[in-house]
Amino acid sequence: MIEYLPRSKQHTELYLTQYGSEACSPGHFHGPAVRSHYLLHYIMDGEGIFEVGGTRYELRKGQGFLIGPDVVTYYEANTTNPWTYCWFGFDGVLADSLLKQAGLTLDSPIFHYEQDDRIYQYFTYMNESKRYHKARETHLTGLLYSLLSLLVEFGPAMPISEHKESRAEIYVEKVKDFIETNYAQKITIEDIAQFIGLNRSYLCSLFHQELNTSIQDYLIRYRIHIACEMMGNAELTIGDIARSVGYYDPLLFSKMFKKVMGSSPRQYRFEVRKI
Template identity: 70%
Template sequence: MIEYLSPSKQHTELYLTQYGMEDCLPGHFFGPAVRTHYLLHYILEGEGIFEVGGKKYKLRKGQGFLICPGVITYYQADTVNPWTYCWIGFNGTLAESLLRNAGFSITSPILCYERDDAIYELIMSMSQSQSYRHARETRLTGLLYSMLAMLMEFSPNKLPTPPESRAEIYVEQVQLFIENNYAQKITVGDIARVIGLNRSYLCSLFHQRMNMSIQDYLIRYRMNKACEMMGNVELSIGDISRSVGYHDPLLFSKMFKKVKGDSPRHYRALSQASSSIDSN
């Protein structure tokens, strides 16, 4: 079984190019050759060899191998106990970084996943997606993300993240959470729970990196968004207040003046006057 796909421009970050499954004959081989996309094989039964970069790997059930674009590889089924494998071909702007997060690279191409039948079941779900008439590509992309997420979660290939890098990741997670949720009634405690860190530790870490508290960052972010909205004459100050997470307009005005040094109404009037002068 093999199916080739013709991706559209809808999912440029990550997309399937093919998927399939094969019960190989003894000694069946492919290569040496190169591919134009990533190709991840997973062995369901049997064994065989995979060669890349001058190294030979003898692989069996529960293992697999990654072929990277432009890299010469060779693989062959065992002559006595030939493998049965499934595979997915994919590409996209996020493919390399997602694989790296799962511990895969040109120099680390071997997969070890002996937990369950999840990879096989995901391939089967890809085959069953043919029943989708209008959203099959989105369904397939979702299944591909699910497979990579599973490998990122459980793959023993993953390298430990240095403490300094972890700190940067946590700060980025705080910033991203605020970016996506500033319009809601959120607290620092909410952010810490979502990220999965102790509140005090996260606050200390953020302050060390950003030289301000999470609360101050949240307030400044909201006020900057409010300033962006001031140019929309259809929005009242109350509308803007609610849109940046403040249901009390008086509290919003107080915080706005604290950050921007002026009341929202006066700031808007000055901004509109400046825009009028610039247009003339």
């Protein structure tokens, strides 16, 4: 069986285009041909061959193969023990990244999954989702994410990048992420240090060494940057904006804003509205 699905306008980051299953007859083949989207085949029984880029793979139950967009592939069921497989067609801006996390690329298109029957279960759940009316597309997208997360979890270890981040770079990124997530709260440098798990003075020293600025200054500038983006919203008062970026003292907000931008919040908003 096979079901084709309309292109998703809601889930452009990742969406299912089709899914199906087939108990192939001996010698049944497809190709050489190209596809316009990604296609994952998972072998539930039997054997067959898959050819791509001049390489031939002999595959069996518990293995699967990736077909990428616009790549010539050929696959054929064994003549004495033909395979039965299910497949999932999908696309989206996150598809390539998620597949790489699972160790699947055009140069490495084979995967193994023999832990349990969860891949077939996801196929079954997709088929059963026909009973959904309003939420089917979202439900199918969730199942696709679950399928790919399974391949990521049990796939090969990711290769070590040529550029290996230093420990200082990792800590700095954690500080930036914490600030960008929590800038609206009354956070302190001590809060950040406790979150990172480092001594406050040591963390401040690392941060300054990497970015040539202090954590406090980075926090202030990030808050004012977000405040500037809010200035164009006429429904927000200056006080609303101040509280939204973590300043509950309007005088302190005005002081920090002028320090960073060179003008008061009111003057800045007046200039923004003139443009």
